[in-house]
Amino acid sequence: MMSQLSSIAKSLPILILCAECGGAADPIQCPPVVEVRQQMAAPVAGWSVAMDDLPHRLAGITFFDGKPEEKASLAPDSETKAAGKSVSTWNFGSGGRPVWVACRYAWTTVTLTRELPKPVRSCAVTYNPWQSLAGLALIEKIDCK
Numbered sequence: 001m002m003s004q005l006s007s008i009a010k011s012l013p014i015l016i017l018c019a020e021c022g023g024a025a026d027p028i029q030c031p032p033v034v035e036v037r038q039q040m041a042a043p044v045a046g047w048s049v050a051m052d053d054l055p056h057r058l059a060g061i062t063f064f065d066g067k068p069e070e071k072a073s074l075a076p077d078s079e080t081k082a083a084g085k086s087v088s089t090w091n092f093g094s095g096g097r098p099v100w101v102a103c104r105y106a107w108t109t110v111t112l113t114r115e116l117p118k119p120v121r122s123c124a125v126t127y128n129p130w131q132s133l134a135g136l137a138l139i140e141k142i143d144c145k
Contacts, residue, residue, distance in 0.1 A: 030103035106134035
């Protein structure tokens with residue numbers, strides 16, 4: 001089982017979050033994997049703690065109107081299906097509040113957040129509903145322009 005998960009983890013694509021950010025030299029990326037150190041907050045009587053080494057792969061993405069802690073998540077403006085895949089598209093318009101992105105990872109509560117550069121006006125996320133990670137459709141591609 002562990003070797004199967006490791007094999008799947010290695011075969012997943014690296015996701016580019018912003019391929020064309022108006023000529024930005026450093027495109028924004030949701031890192032495909034993060035390393036975390038989790039520990040028990042308090043011991044549980046009669047139990048021992050064991051840690052697994054499953055990779056913490058990108059499992060979810062959310063866009064926000066303003067900082068994520070304000071909890072103003074944005075719903076996709078459109079959702080389409082093509083070739084067995086599902087594509088959700090967010091259109092951000094111009095001006096107004098900054099748009100932030102939150103990258104969530106499987107088997108951890110770690111979330112990476114970042115403000116999108118001003119030139120980004122839309123993001124399309126392609127999901128493969130036939131594969132899942134942490135109970136969510138696998139993210140295959142993120143394309144922001």
